[in-house]
Each structure stands twice: as structure tokens, then as C-alpha cells.
Amino acid sequence: MLLLNFLLLGLAGLLLVPVLVLFVECAMALLPLPAPRMRGRRVHPRTAVLMPAHNEAAGIGAAIATILSQLQAGDRLLVVADNCTDDTAAVAFAAGAEVIERRDPDHRGKGYALDFGLRHLAKNPPEVVVMADADCWMNAGALSDIASLSAATHRPVQAVYLMETPPRPSAASAVSSLAFLVKNQVRLLGLSRLGLPSLLTGTGMAFPWDVIRQVSLASGNIVEDMQLGLDLAIAGHPPLFCATAYVMGLLPARRTAADQQRTRWEHGHLHTLMTQVPRLLGEALRRGRVDLLAIALDLAVPPLSLLVMLWAMALGLAAIALPLGASPLPAALLLAQGCLLLGAISGAWVRFGTALIPAHALLSIPLYVLRKIPRYFGFFTNRQTQWIRTEREPEVGS
Numbered sequence: 001m002l003l004l005n006f007l008l009l010g011l012a013g014l015l016l017v018p019v020l021v022l023f024v025e026c027a028m029a030l031l032p033l034p035a036p037r038m039r040g041r042r043v044h045p046r047t048a049v050l051m052p053a054h055n056e057a058a059g060i061g062a063a064i065a066t067i068l069s070q071l072q073a074g075d076r077l078l079v080v081a082d083n084c085t086d087d088t089a090a091v092a093f094a095a096g097a098e099v100i101e102r103r104d105p106d107h108r109g110k111g112y113a114l115d116f117g118l119r120h121l122a123k124n125p126p127e128v129v130v131m132a133d134a135d136c137w138m139n140a141g142a143l144s145d146i147a148s149l150s151a152a153t154h155r156p157v158q159a160v161y162l163m164e165t166p167p168r169p170s171a172a173s174a175v176s177s178l179a180f181l182v183k184n185q186v187r188l189l190g191l192s193r194l195g196l197p198s199l200l201t202g203t204g205m206a207f208p209w210d211v212i213r214q215v216s217l218a219s220g221n222i223v224e225d226m227q228l229g230l231d232l233a234i235a236g237h238p239p240l241f242c243a244t245a246y247v248m249g250l251l252p253a254r255r256t257a258a259d260q261q262r263t264r265w266e267h268g269h270l271h272t273l274m275t276q277v278p279r280l281l282g283e284a285l286r287r288g289r290v291d292l293l294a295i296a297l298d299l300a301v302p303p304l305s306l307l308v309m310l311w312a313m314a315l316g317l318a319a320i321a322l323p324l325g326a327s328p329l330p331a332a333l334l335l336a337q338g339c340l341l342l343g344a345i346s347g348a349w350v351r352f353g354t355a356l357i358p359a360h361a362l363l364s365i366p367l368y369v370l371r372k373i374p375r376y377f378g379f380f381t382n383r384q385t386q387w388i389r390t391e392r393e394p395e396v397g398s
Contacts, residue, residue, distance in 0.1 A: 001324075001325055004321060004324075004326055005326055005330070008314075008317065008318050008321060008326060008330035009327070009329060009330050011330070012314060012318070012330045012333040012334050012337070013333075015310060015311055015334070015337060016337060017297070018300055018301040018302060019311070019340050019341060020340070021298060021300065021301050022187070022301050022304075022307070022340075022341070023341075023343065023344045024190065025186070025190035025191055026182070026186050026187065026190060026343075026344035026348050027190065027344070028189070028190035028194055029185075029186045029187070029189040029190040029193065029348070029351070029352075030347050030348070030351050031193070042144075042148045042152070043151065043152070044072050044144050044147060044148055045126070045127035045128045045147055045148065045150075045151035046075065046126045047072075047074075047127065047128045047129075047130055047143070047147045048075070048077075048078060048121050048125075048128075048129050049067050049071075049075070049076070049077045049129075049131075049132055049143070050078050050080070050114060050117045050121065050129055050130070050131050050132070051063070051064070051067075051092075051132050051134050052079075052080045052082055052114055052117065052131075052133070053079055053080065053081055053082065053088050054081075054082045054083060054084060054108075054113070055084050055085060055086045056084075056134040056135060057086040057087045057088045057090075057091045059134070060079070060091055060092050060095070060134045061091055061092075061094075061095045062137060063132070063133070063135065063136060063137060064077065064079070064095040064096060064097050066137045066138045068095075068096050068097075070138065070140070070142070070143040070144065072144070075126075076126070077096075077097045077098060078097070078098045078100065078120065079093075079097045079100075079134070080101075080113045080114070080116055080120075081099060081100070081102070082101075082102045082108075082112070083102065083103060083104065083105055083108060088134075100117070107218075109219065109224070111217045111218055111219040111224040112217075112219070114217045114224075115216070115217040118212065118213065118217065122213070125209045125213075126209055127208070127209055128147045128150050128151050128206055128207065128208060128209065129206070129209060129212050130143060130146060130147055130204075130205065130206045130207075131203065131204075131205045131206075131207075132203050132247070133202065133249070135249060135250070136161070136204070136248060136249045137248050137249075138204065138246075138247050139245070139246040139247065139248065141244075141245070142159055142244075142245035142247060143245075145159070145244050145245040146158075146159050146205075146242050146245045147206050149206070149240060149242050150206035150208055153240060154208050154211070155208070155211070155237055155238065155239065155240050156205060156206065156207045156208075156212075156229065156232055156237055156238075157206040157239065157240045157241075158188065158198050158200050158201055158204065158205055158240070159203075159204030159205070159206075159245035159246060159247050160184065160204070160241075160242070160246045160247065161184045161201045161202060161203055161204050161247045161248075162181055162184060162185060162246065162247075162249070162356070163176070163177050163180045163181075163248075163249050163251045164177070164248055164249070164250050164356070165177050165251055165356075166251055171361050171363075171367075171368070172368050172371070174357045174358060174361030174364075175357075175361060175362070175364055175365055175368040176251060176368075177353075177356055178345075178348075178349060178361075178362075179303070179304045179305065181348065181352055181353050181356060182304060182344075182345065183201075183304065184201045185352060186348040186351075186352055187298070187301075188201075188241040188243075189241065191241065192240070194294075196290075196291060196294040196295075196298075197233060197238030197239050197240065197291050197295060198229075198240065198241040198298075199226055199229045199230075199295065199298065199299065200226060200228055200229030201225060202225040203249070204245060204246075204247035207232075211232065214232075214235060214237075215228060215231050215235070223268030223271075223272055226269070227272060227276070230272075230280065230295065233280075233291065233292060233295055234279075234283055234292065238291045238295065263378070265303075266303045266306070266372075266376075266379075267375075267378075269302070269303055270306075270376075270379050271379075272299065273300060276296075276299060277296050277299055277300050280292050280293075280295055280296035280299065281293070281296045284296060304345070305369045305372050306372070306376055307341070308341065308365075308369050309369050309373070309376070311334065311337060311341060314330075314334055315331065315334040315335070315338065318330045318331035319331055349362065
């Protein structure tokens with residue numbers, strides 16, 4: 001029984017770290033404080049927007065339009081049509097973008113396309129590079145906000161990147177959108193209010209030219225943005241969060257496409273968590289850097305559904321052990337963690353998500369978590385390691 005108590009208490013203590021980190025981040029975001037703003041006069045730097053695109057002919061025109069309207073004198077928009085088999089290059093050129101094509105079927109992935117684009121920009125380098133995905137829309141003023149902040153601070157900058165649900169969304173899409181909001185807006189705002197850096201989330205990212213040229217992007221990493229942010233932070237350039245700039249994407253309508261996209265994100269997140277948290281902790285201790293410690297703790301929070309799943313399993317084990325004579329302390333500690341999780345998630349939805357996610361969709365969270373069990377087992381048995389484009393065509397008759 002002593003060993004059982006020890007194991008249950010250790011499990012509760014292990015879960016306490018990510019639960020507390022999540023709660024503190026969300027609590028800071030919920031405080032009625034203004035978002036941090038750049039001090040002094042804002043100057044728009046000479047900016048190049050780099051847009052990698054693989055078979056995005058159907059939607060790239062809309063993405064380009066939201067950026068072209070924000071370009072100022074001396075700015076440019078470069079589309080990298082990467083291993084395309086459709087009319088992406090022609091559509092992008094007709095929409096008003098500068099276009100280059102890359103063909104290398106043996107090296108696929110966003111990282112290779114970005115590296116190819118940066119080498120092209122090096123012939124006439126800008127002051128700031130902004131990376132934007134071809135399936136996202138940049139809200140008015142977002143480009144200038146992140147480019148100016150990056151130039152003024154000489155640091156990478158991440159915009160708020162959110163996902164809209166498709167027309168007639170499923171409950172799973174709504175819950176996924178909520179998880180995205182918590183991860184990419186609420187938690188990053190909380191970190192920003194604490195004066196701490198953020199992770200990079202994939203699009204709407206601005207970099208000073210001499211900073212982005214210090215790192216290698218040419219890889220097939222399926223979460224290349226997250227890895228890029230970590231590499232830059234360790235190199236002394238931790239990213240900032242810009243709460244006033246918004247970039248919007250659209251969750252896939254087809255269930256198979258949505259599952260494929262979420263699997264790529266979550267398997268990549270888990271792999272990065274397991275490999276990079278020890279690296280960050282080691283660098284934080286060796287260099288005495290609090291910012292790296294904060295990034296390590298933030299990265300140590302697993303995907304929200306997995307965290308809820310692990311907590312529920314641990315609580316179930318502690319409850320089963322009580323009639324066997326186990327200590328009530330682990331169960332009490334896990335119940336307290338459940339209150340923190342509920343407070344963080346519900347508070348984030350009330351403050352930021354009511355217009356994006358309907359209340360009735362929250363009832364499907366338990367089923368949503370259960371449906372993900374095979375995906376997490378798949379991380380150990382059939383891990384996704386290669387970048388695969390997400391199909392975005394709407395479901396017929398759905």
C-alpha cells in the first residue's frame with residue numbers, strides 16, 4: 001500500500017506542473033489588463049511577406065488579397081509554389097504576388113519551401129520577413145503591427161493565429177477550435193502579460209532579417225514553426241506575442257482531413273515536448289536564463305485533450321484505490337487540479353470564445369477526448385513523421 005500511495009502521489013505531482021502552468025497562463029490572460037503595446041513612434045520597416053504554397057490554387061487568391069492591401073512602399077509578397085501539381089503559381093501571379101517555383105520531390109515540407117524563399121530574398125534582403133500560410137487570412141493592420149514590433153525590438157514576433165470552424169461545423173470542430181484558441185491566444189497572452197516569450201504557432205510570424213538568417217529551415221519537421229521558435233530562443237532571440245494582430249485559418253470540413261491535420265499537430269507537439277523540454281531546461285540552468293525556463297514549462301503542457309485525458313485516468317485510479325485503503329491525498333490533489341482545469345478552460349471560453357464556439361459544443365468535450373485515444377496510442381505505434389498537406393475541400397452534402 002505504501003508503494004501504491006507513492007505511485008499515485010507521484011502521478012498527481014507530475015500532472016500538477018502542466019495543470020498549474022496552464023492555469024496561471026489562462027488566469028493572467030483573463031485579468032482586465034490592457035495588452036502590452038509597443039512604446040514610442042511606430043515605423044513600418046521594409047518588409048517581405050514569404051508565403052509557401054503546395055497545391056493551394058483554390059484558396060491562395062483570398063490569402064494574397066488580405067496581404068496586398070496592407071503592403072507599403074518597398075514591401076513585397078513572395079509566393080513559393082512548392083512541388084505543385086495544380087495552378088498555384090499561375091493563380092498567385094494573377095492575384096498580384098511575386099512567384100517562384102520549387103521542384104524537389106525528395107525534400108517535401110514547409111521548411112524546405114521557406115528556406116528556398118529566404119535564399120531568393122537574400123539577393124535583395126528586406127529589414128523584416130513575415131511568414132504567412134497560403135490558407136490563412138491576415139486581418140487589417142496585422143502586417144504592420146507584427147513587422148513594426150519585430151523591427152523595434154529586434155526579436156521574432158507571433159500574431160494571434162486562430163481557426164474558424166467550417167459552415168455547419170461538427171461538435172469536434174468546435175471543440176478543436178476552442179483548444180486552438182486556448183493554445184494560440186489565451187496562453188500566449190498570459191505569458192506576454194508576465195513579460196515572458198512565446199512559442200511560434202505557424203503563421204503570422206515576423207523576423208528581423210539578420211535573425212532569421214541565423215537558423216536553418218531546410219527540414220521536413222512537421223512542426224517546423226515550433227522548433228524554429230525554440231532554436232531562436234536558445235540563440236538569444238525569444239519570440240514576442242502581438243495580441244493586436246490576428247491571422248485566421250479554417251478548420252477542414254472533412255473529418256478525415258481534420259483528423260489528419262490534428263494528428264500532425266499533436267504528434268509533432270508531443271515529439272517536440274519529449275525531445276526539447278530537457279534541452280531547454282539544461283540550457284536554462286547552464287545559462288541562468290529565466291526565459292528558457294518559462295518556454296520549457298509552457299512546452300511541457302501537452303495538447304489540451306491529452307492533459308484532460310491523463311488527469312481523468314489518474315483520478316480514476318486514485319478513486320479505485322481508495323476502497324483498498326490508499327491515502328485520500330492523491331485523489332484530493334487531483335480533484336483540485338480538475339477545478340483548475342475547469343476554471344482555465346471555461347474562463348478562456350467565456351472571455352474569448354463565446355463568439356467562436358457555441359455553448360452546446362462544450363458538452364461534447366468528453367466524447368472528443370475519448371475519440372482521441374487511438375491518436376495518442378498511434379504516437380507510439382504509428383507516429384506521423386512526414387509533412388502531409390491537409391485537404392481543405394468542403395464535404396459534399398454535409
